[in-house]
């Protein structure tokens with residue numbers, strides 16, 4: 001099903017992101033988690049893409065397997081980096097042949113540990129245009145509430161995001177912990193005349209160390225109020241997790257109350273945190 005049709009039918013979407021596992025055991029475990037999350041009847045799920053060698057194939061395989069073995073609608077991520085245009089076109093053709101209708105078109109980051117060429121398309125908007133020219137895809141893009149770390153200014157990032165989203169159908173954001181970052185992004189995009197759905201990305205804090213690493217990597221803020229709260233209970237992993245779930249629930253509620261058209265959960269291939277937050281929000285009840 002096209003994501004565009006899902007947005008037309010559902011004023012609020014609820015979606016999950018997975019990454020393709022490396023081992024057979026992790027693959028079997030992921031499918032356990034996916035089946036558990038399927039019970040929540042998400043609007044769609046998405047599968048990340050890595051620029052290096054075999055991870056490319058694994059994204060394709062996971063998306064096709066989800067399509068064949070579940071009732072879920074899958075969105076396949078694809079990145080520009082390290083690919084020539086012809087390679088990207090052949091990946092997109094293969095998705096179209098496999099009946100995959102939804103693509104998240106991304107710039108990507110060159111893998112540090114692999115010596116790969118930089119890639120022919122520089123910005124995600126070029127991949128949106130390529131996908132549009134090749135198939136009947138619903139096309140999403142990334143948006144960065146805080147903004148993207150390579151941008152010289154907030155205004156410039158907002159402008160480029162608006163130009164990109166004008167060509168695409170929807171956006172999913174990088175994760176953040178203060179709702180005002182999301183609302184500022186949406187206001188700026190509207191100011192540029194773009195009002196397509198922008199789905200906030202949600203990452204519950206389950207471990208202080210992991211979230212510190214991830215926020216540093218994506219150049220975003222791990223706010224002091226949250227860090228202080230978590231550090232008070234840092235020796236008690238269950239208490240850290242409980243605060244993480246509670247704060248993520250409050251963030252989701254604020255976003256929905258403020259008009260966010262959905263919630264996209266970075267599951268890290270585990271189902272329990274997402275299921276807890278869904279239960280807190282009453283999203284686990286039959287429609």
Ligand SMILES: Cc1cc2nc3c(=O)[nH]c(=O)nc-3n(C[C@H](O)[C@H](O)[C@H](O)COP(=O)(O)OP(=O)(O)OC[C@H]3O[C@@H](n4cnc5c(N)ncnc54)[C@H](O)[C@@H]3O)c2cc1C
Nearest residue numbers: 048049077106107108123124142148151157160172173174
């Ligand atoms: C929801 C989501 C999913 C993601 N999934 C993946 C994944 O599966 N695999 C992966 O490797 N990474 C993934 N990423 C990370 C993403 O690839 C990186 O953040 C990357 O650095 C930027 O990607 P982008 O699509 O925003 O790039 P772009 O839109 O190309 O933007 C990159 C930078 O270039 C600037 N820019 C854009 N257009 C122009 C222009 N015309 N002129 C000058 N500057 C411009 C932007 O402001 C920004 O600073 C994801 C991110 C998000 C938010």
